[in-house]
Amino acid sequence: MKFSVTVTLKKDVLDPQGKVVQNTLKNLGMDNLKSIRQGKYFEIELDDSDQKKAEKKIDEMCKKLLANLIIEDYKIKKI
Amino acid sequence: MKFSVTVTLKKDVLDPQGKVVQNTLKNLGMDNLKSIRQGKYFEIELDDSDQKKAEKKIDEMCKKLLANLIIEDYKIKKI
Numbered sequence: 001m002k003f004s005v006t007v008t009l010k011k012d013v014l015d016p017q018g019k020v021v022q023n024t025l026k027n028l029g030m031d032n033l034k035s036i037r038q039g040k041y042f043e044i045e046l047d048d049s050d051q052k053k054a055e056k057k058i059d060e061m062c063k064k065l066l067a068n069l070i071i072e073d074y075k076i077k078k079i
Numbered sequence: 080m081k082f083s084v085t086v087t088l089k090k091d092v093l094d095p096q097g098k099v100v101q102n103t104l105k106n107l108g109m110d111n112l113k114s115i116r117q118g119k120y121f122e123i124e125l126d127d128s129d130q131k132k133a134e135k136k137i138d139e140m141c142k143k144l145l146a147n148l149i150i151e152d153y154k155i156k157k158i
Contacts, residue, residue: 006085006120021121025140032126032136039120041085042100045113057111061104
């Protein structure tokens with residue numbers, strides 16, 4: 001069972017890395033760019049057959065390691 | 080118009096960062112973990128109203144800056 005997890009900074013948290021990418025893209029001539037924010041992406045494969053259990057495990061992984069809940073949000077999707 | 084871009088390492092490319100995350104999760108007691116691979120995630124907002132044009136621009140951004148096509152794949156999605 002395969003899941004994707006995206007971890008993004010919360011709205012009010014500054015994203016200096018994204019800002020640098022944004023400025024670089026503007027210097028490359030992309031003028032219609034409004035905003036860009038960077039996050040992390042994980043593809044996780046589990047050996048579980050029960051989707052609910054698997055999702056719970058992924059959720060636990062996010063809370064324990066993958067995301068910093070103080071400044072980050074995460075989304076889990078089955079793929 | 081808002082798009083998400085995920086950039087992942089190609090299948091045959093080693094992912095040491097993902098490996099470290101995998102080992103750490105195993106040490107935390109997650110036993111059913113089969114594999115985990117890490118990538119990058121971008122949320123890009125454009126001022127364009129034409130979706131096709133916007134998608135072309137995002138594609139150009141990926142090719143020019145966001146992804147290294149030799150070792151990485153990317154996916155663009157409207158959100």
